[in-house]
Amino acid sequence: MRPLLTQLLAIPPALLLEAAGDRRLAAAAAGGVSDGPVAWLLEGSQHPPSVYIVLSLGVFLGNVAMGVTGFGTAILHLSCWATANAFGVYAGSLKLAVISCSCAMTVGMIPLVFLADARQHAIRPLALSIPLAKAVGAPMGALLLKLVPPRPLEGLVAALMLVMMAIINRRQLRAVGFRSWAALRGGRADAWAYEGGGMACAPGGCGGDGDDAGSKDGDELVPLVAAQRHRSDGVSGGSGGSGGGGGAGEQYGQQACLAAARDGAAAVDAEGSAGVVPPAAGPHATVGVGAQSSTAGAPQATQSVASGPSTEYAGRFWTLFAAGTAAGFSSGLLGGATGVNGPPLMVLYSWLGAAKEAVRGTSAVVALVQDQWVGYWALGLLSWADAPVYLAASAAGGLGMAAGHAAQRLMDQRQFSAVMTALMVLCFVLMTSSAAGWIQLVDAGGAA
Numbered sequence: 001m002r003p004l005l006t007q008l009l010a011i012p013p014a015l016l017l018e019a020a021g022d023r024r025l026a027a028a029a030a031g032g033v034s035d036g037p038v039a040w041l042l043e044g045s046q047h048p049p050s051v052y053i054v055l056s057l058g059v060f061l062g063n064v065a066m067g068v069t070g071f072g073t074a075i076l077h078l079s080c081w082a083t084a085n086a087f088g089v090y091a092g093s094l095k096l097a098v099i100s101c102s103c104a105m106t107v108g109m110i111p112l113v114f115l116a117d118a119r120q121h122a123i124r125p126l127a128l129s130i131p132l133a134k135a136v137g138a139p140m141g142a143l144l145l146k147l148v149p150p151r152p153l154e155g156l157v158a159a160l161m162l163v164m165m166a167i168i169n170r171r172q173l174r175a176v177g178f179r180s181w182a183a184l185r186g187g188r189a190d191a192w193a194y195e196g197g198g199m200a201c202a203p204g205g206c207g208g209d210g211d212d213a214g215s216k217d218g219d220e221l222v223p224l225v226a227a228q229r230h231r232s233d234g235v236s237g238g239s240g241g242s243g244g245g246g247g248a249g250e251q252y253g254q255q256a257c258l259a260a261a262r263d264g265a266a267a268v269d270a271e272g273s274a275g276v277v278p279p280a281a282g283p284h285a286t287v288g289v290g291a292q293s294s295t296a297g298a299p300q301a302t303q304s305v306a307s308g309p310s311t312e313y314a315g316r317f318w319t320l321f322a323a324g325t326a327a328g329f330s331s332g333l334l335g336g337a338t339g340v341n342g343p344p345l346m347v348l349y350s351w352l353g354a355a356k357e358a359v360r361g362t363s364a365v366v367a368l369v370q371d372q373w374v375g376y377w378a379l380g381l382l383s384w385a386d387a388p389v390y391l392a393a394s395a396a397g398g399l400g401m402a403a404g405h406a407a408q409r410l411m412d413q414r415q416f417s418a419v420m421t422a423l424m425v426l427c428f429v430l431m432t433s434s435a436a437g438w439i440q441l442v443d444a445g446g447a448a
Contacts (some may be wrong), residue, residue: 047092047389054084054091055389056396059104063397065423066108067404068411069356070116070363071342072423073108073397077101078340079430082439096386099376103390104397105367112364115405121361123354125320130345131369133328134335138372141336153337155435161428164347323348340431346424356408356416
């Protein structure tokens with residue numbers, strides 16, 4: 001009996017108070033010790049379960065997007081965190097959310113480098129230039145945040161995002177506008193409603209400018225309305241079609257043009273090549289009417305995809321290096337100022353028309369360089385008390401990365417492009433909401 005009593009008296013008061021549920025007195029009894037595993041175990045439970053649930057859900061969804069596209073973790077994670085706070089669910093501070101996101105990205109990127117076969121698919125000039133430029137831009141973004149109020153800065157970023165989305169999807173927007181105008185004007189413009197999409201229609205259908213429109217469409221980017229490289233095997237009005245240029249032949253050509261334009265996505269899905277076209281392959285591989293033009297371009301497109309980014313972007317090293325430097329610096333600047341650094345990279349990949357394998361491989365290499373940890377350590381933002389949250393977020397992020405990698409195998413290029421567009425729209429909404437004061441992406445102290 002006496003040895004048992006001696007053992008009970010030897011228990012530190014902090015443990016007894018913690019077991020009784022009074023964490024504040026337990027911390028006081030512990031003498032303010034904040035380092036070491038004992039303090040971690042005592043203070044790790046000070047966050048309510050809602051913090052673990054919201055942050056783990058955010059990094060899980062974010063890493064699913066990361067596994068599919070190669071980026072998007074911060075956008076979805078901060079969206080989840082902001083939504084929870086908007087509905088009155090306590091999800092912790094922004095500092096806790098951002099560092100949890102960094103933990104999930106760091107843990108998830110290591111397997112993604114191998115899952116995405118970055119050695120084979122990464123665009124090397126971008127993989128070299130973007131991390132270096134981001135490391136330079138991030139401190140300048142933090143300095144910019146000290147000089148400029150965050151809300152006007154986020155409003156400017158939101159406006160730039162809207163402009164860039166309009167520029168990227170200008171051809172698809174023009175096609176939608178032509179189709180709406182044709183519906184109002186009685187269908188007279190039906191034959192060339194899809195001229196902006198780069199499709200050369202049947203003789204008498206789209207007119208003589210269709211070929212020019214298609215030949216200049218090498219910068220086809222992320223499709224807003226899922227416009228595809230159309231094939232029209234069912235159109236028999238090719239080079240040896242119906243002969244005359246008017247009457248029933250012209251009407252048939254117009255109808256066939258519209259049918260091919262509207263049903264092109266389904267036809268391309270059956271062929272297995274849809275979505276954003278790398279510039280090396282170009283839209284010339286499939287633009288045109290008739291079986292001859294469609295089949296003539298198929299080997300070229302297949303050869304371009306099989307050759308990989310190494311040969312696809314051969315001879316453009318310094319051009320891509322300069323583009324990656326500009327995008328990386330902008331990404332670091334934006335990330336240091338707002339905590340979201342994905343939009344410049346989205347614009348870059350969309351401008352290049354890169355295939356999903358190249359985007360995932362390059363993004364995996366770029367995300368391996370998590371230089372923000374130096375700033376976290378230098379500013380004293382890391383705490384043992386938050387370690388359980390970071391571990392939970394890392395585990396959820398790993399599961400999300402595995403789920404995203406499995407999901408991307410079921411996606412073609414068109415669906416991949418749709419996910420990219422959705423992430424850009426979500427980022428625009430996030431920045432706009434923060435600029436309007438509905439949510440807060442930057443702490444008052446300037447830590448993002």
